[in-house]
Amino acid sequence: MKPAEAYDFRRPSSLVREHSRVLELAFETFARQWGTQLTAKVRKLFQVSCDQVQMHTYNEYASSLPATTAMVLCSIEGEGARAVIQFPTAAALAWVGHMVGSTTSFAAPSRKFTAIEQALIRSLLDEALDDLRYSLGSLLLAPIAVDAIQYNSQFAQAAATGDLMIVASFTITVGERVVPATVALPAEVVLPQLGGAGRPIVARDARDLMRSQVVGTPVDVSVQLAPAMVLPGVILGLAVGDVLALPHPSHRPLDVVVSGLPLATAAVGSNGSRLACVVVTTEENP
Known part of the structure; x- marks a missing residue:
């Protein structure tokens, strides 16, 4: 069972439940494909699981990441905002080591990738993006490709700070080593394929949406005499x-x-053959 999450009424931004489930299924498919691809390329048994899919602003997403991490920025044709695949640099260095025949553990130090390491990681991610396109299907229509690799989550500018991102969180397990990873896609790229009802609920819409919901909610109305106090x-x-x-x-x-x-x-x-009441006054009750 997933833990309950606090809802911020000051910034009501969320996914429709049905569309959230569609995205979860798509990213679960990607997790299986990604794990199989990493197992084949790195020659170690990988298990990748999708933990949750949420929508955040880019600033919230970047703030939730470690200060130093591998952020692979991926360009999307026709879009200014970029997608992000994020994972720990130490884990990526260990993957590269196994690809070239190393038998060292995953306790590699965090550092920037060399040119050769970047080339190997790009080859891993090119195939991961193929898996992502396959898993999302019609949800991701525009071509996507690896653009750059950044190492500071606060300086990597994949999108404007207020842009909404669909963020999928993953757990990658290799032997006894467990590391987190995330994939973030600009919401404006994915939501149109989910239909008009899947658009994010923004603060300026909240008042009108709440009013329409209240107006359409049935309530019990009774007509009463003044109450009497009885022992x-x-x-x-x-x-x-x-x-x-x-x-x-x-x-x-x-x-x-x-x-x-x-x-x-x-x-x-009366109203025809039915008993009725005629409202004669109304009062405002705070």
Whole structure:
């Protein structure tokens, strides 16, 4: 079971539940494909699992990453914002080591990649992008390619700080070594393929959306006499034929009540053969 997540009403930005599930299935397929591809290329048994898919601004996404990490920026044809594949540099160095015949463990130091290491990592990622295109199918129509590799998450500018990104989090397991990874795609590239209902809910829409939801939600309405205060002893002693005196004057209209709150007054009337009430006054109740 996934833990409950806090919802920020000041920035209501989220995915429609059905579309979130579509993306989760697509990224789960990518995780399996990526694990198979890494196993074949690195010659170590890889298991990749998709943990969650969320939507964040680029600034929130970059702030959640380690200060030093491998961020592979991928250009998308026709788009200014770039996709990101992120993973620890130490893990990538160990993968490259196994590709060239090293038997060292994953405890490699974090550093920038050499030209040869970059070439090997690019070859891994070119195939990973093929798997990503295959897994997303019609959700990712534009061609995507490796553009550059950055090592500082705060300086890598894949998109504007306020741009929304679809962020998939992964766990990569190799033997006893477990490392996190993420894939971030610009939301404007993916959401149109999910349909109009999948667009993000932004703050300026929240008021209108809440109003339309409240207006369309059914509520129970009752017409009541003024309540009477009665001792428990009287209630316990009630029997058939007893009369309770009510403090409601005969000339006073009845109260129209919604969820215990009086919102109007009404006189008894009829609507055809049905008993009805006619609203005579309304009142504002904070």
